[in-house]
Amino acid sequence: PFVITTLCRLQDVLTEEDTDVIARVERPLGRTFFQRAVTELQAAQAAAAAPQKQHQVPPYIPQQHQYTDFELGWLRLSMSSIIG
Numbered sequence: 480p481f482v483i484t485t486l487c488r489l490q491d492v493l494t495e496e497d498t499d500v501i502a503r504v505e506r507p508l509g510r511t512f513f514q515r516a517v518t519e520l521q522a523a524q525a526a527a528a529a530p531q532k533q534h535q536v537p538p539y540i541p542q543q544h545q546y547t548d549f550e551l552g553w554l555r556l557s558m559s560s561i562i563g
Contacts, residue, residue: 546554
């Protein structure tokens, strides 16, 4: 027992005699991962909250015109009188 106790004291391992001594506080591994996850979540929330620019068609690209039924009917009548 003496050898084991001596080796434990040399390595700063608590023995039964030292149970009332508070060991040094170390940062738990789970806390590191949790804090990293919180940081990544906050970054993602900030990115999602940022206003997104809507895609706009450049002005040099002509937009397709949507013809009404009236315009299509008038065009058909005009073309039939020219062709036929």
